[in-house]
Amino acid sequence: MTDKNLKTVTVVLAARDEAALVAAEALTFGPALDAADYKVLSEGRAFEVSVKTPDGAQFQNNLTARLKKDGVAADVCVQPAGNRRKGLLICDMDSTLIGQECIDELADFAGVKAYVSEITERAMRGELDFEDALKERVGLLKDLPLDTLQKCFEQRITLNPGADMLAKTMAANGAKTMIVSGGFTFFSQRIASAAGFAEHQANILLDDGAVLTGAVQMPILGREAKREALKARASDIGGPGNAVAIGDGANDLAMIQAAGLGIAYYAKPAVAAAAHCAINHTDLTTALFFQGYSEDEFAA
Ligand SMILES: [Mg+2]
Incomplete structure (x- = not known):
């Protein structure tokens, strides 16, 4: 796969507790390509990270399925980078x-x-x-x-x-x-x-x-x-x-x-x-x- 097929998306994970957040981080960074700009949004509860992927929706679906399979109590949202704060x-x-x-x-x-x-x-x-x-x-x-x-x-x-x-x-x-x-x-x-x-x-x-x-x-x-x-x-x-x-x-x-x-x-x-x-x-x-x-x- 060449770089031009990849889009940069922002992945946000919010977890019910710190253990779930740690598990969610492991599942996110495993398949993520070129993860960058990791940012804590709430200590022990939420973070965001930029990743490159050919398909953001598919990335979210896969991550959601893994979280569910492993019983990790965390919510995920994958969006195009930019224009995320709504009016x-x-x-x-x-x-x-x-x-x-x-x-x-x-x-x-x-x-x-x-x-x-x-x-x-x-x-x-x-x-x-x-x-x-x-x-x-x-x-x-x-x-x-x-x-x-x-x-x-x-x-x-x-x-x-x-x-x-x-x-x-x-x-x-x-x-x-x-x-x-x-x-x-x-x-x-x-x-x-x-x-x-x-x-x-x-x-x-x-x-x-x-x-x-x-x-x-x-x-x-x-x-x-x-x-x-x-x-x-x-x-x-x-x-x-x-x-x-x-x-x-x-x-x-x-x-x-x-x-x-x-x-x-x-x-x-x-x-x-x-x-x-x-x-x-x-x-x-x-x-x-x-x-x-x-x-x-x-x-x-
Ligand atoms: Mg209602």
């Missing part, structure tokens, strides 16, 4: 920025959690039409008192690790930050505020002033609307190629594929297969490592 962060909310599906938790207050969460799971796997599945589940919340929403938020909803660090660090570096959710504005508004996102978009639960009516405002924000939000917000930063998108469900697929860096976060299989890279072992701050931020640059 827009666009994130799904449920099971991405937060550890729950809000609709499943609301359904618990309505006494129908088992049924609703099964539909949610199938919809997020892409087995059901997103809009029909949402309408059916919201219908089951009919007559739920409005104060239940606040109770649900306070008692059930938790930010996933690194959510606020991710948004605040990117914002501090001039990036736009946005939540785009197939869930509900009641929650996305509060999560945007808690995690430091500048903007949020989601579906609106309709009510009569006292209880939920069981309807959601049309049109429903689904898969295409997420991609449209990405395109619209990225229009003045040079397009979706300069954005990072993160999500876990089938309705995040289009936005993840359209973004310059699309990350599957503990995602459903179809999403993980279509994303540029995945977070399966570490937390949301890994999205900063993938962009070349080191831990000492994280927002305080």
